[in-house]
Amino acid sequence: MLMLTSPDFNPGETIPQRFTCDGQNVSPAFRWTGVPQGTAELLMVCDDPDAPQGLFRHWAAWGIAPDRDFLHDGFGAETLEPGFQQAINDFGKPGYAGPCPPRGDPPHSYHFRLSALSQRITSAAPGATCQEISALAAPYVIDFTELVGIYGRT
Numbered sequence: 001m002l003m004l005t006s007p008d009f010n011p012g013e014t015i016p017q018r019f020t021c022d023g024q025n026v027s028p029a030f031r032w033t034g035v036p037q038g039t040a041e042l043l044m045v046c047d048d049p050d051a052p053q054g055l056f057r058h059w060a061a062w063g064i065a066p067d068r069d070f071l072h073d074g075f076g077a078e079t080l081e082p083g084f085q086q087a088i089n090d091f092g093k094p095g096y097a098g099p100c101p102p103r104g105d106p107p108h109s110y111h112f113r114l115s116a117l118s119q120r121i122t123s124a125a126p127g128a129t130c131q132e133i134s135a136l137a138a139p140y141v142i143d144f145t146e147l148v149g150i151y152g153r154t
Helices: 130-140
Strands: 003-005 030-033 041-048 056-064 108-117 141-151
Touching: 003 141, 030 108, 041 130, 056 130, 108 130, 130 141
Parallel strands: none
Antiparallel strands: 003 030, 041 056, 041 108, 108 141
């Protein structure tokens, strides 16, 4: 069974400011176990279902090797990492963009989802969005796990 953890926050806890638009706006670190046999690649996404206009996509990184068991922290808008690609988020920028709910909203929940895919995503166009990558991956998800953190701004 696929399991996702972060050394930076526990399930249901507040995401530290460093990983938000109020801090350095870089990704937390993640570790995982239980990658199923037959996995061709892994996909990491971060979504905010509590956004005022509906689901807001903060990150999609795909092409992560199935024998890998972690992502270090520090991915930002322009971070390049050999071996995988990052999509255009709903801020219109490539890579990770951290939690940034409207001031005064109740805290939002941020869903970091790791998916094991049975096939590699090979048909993504240059400049693909997080939504496009998620749609391309959907037919190939053989297992997934989520880690949910919260963040609010006063």
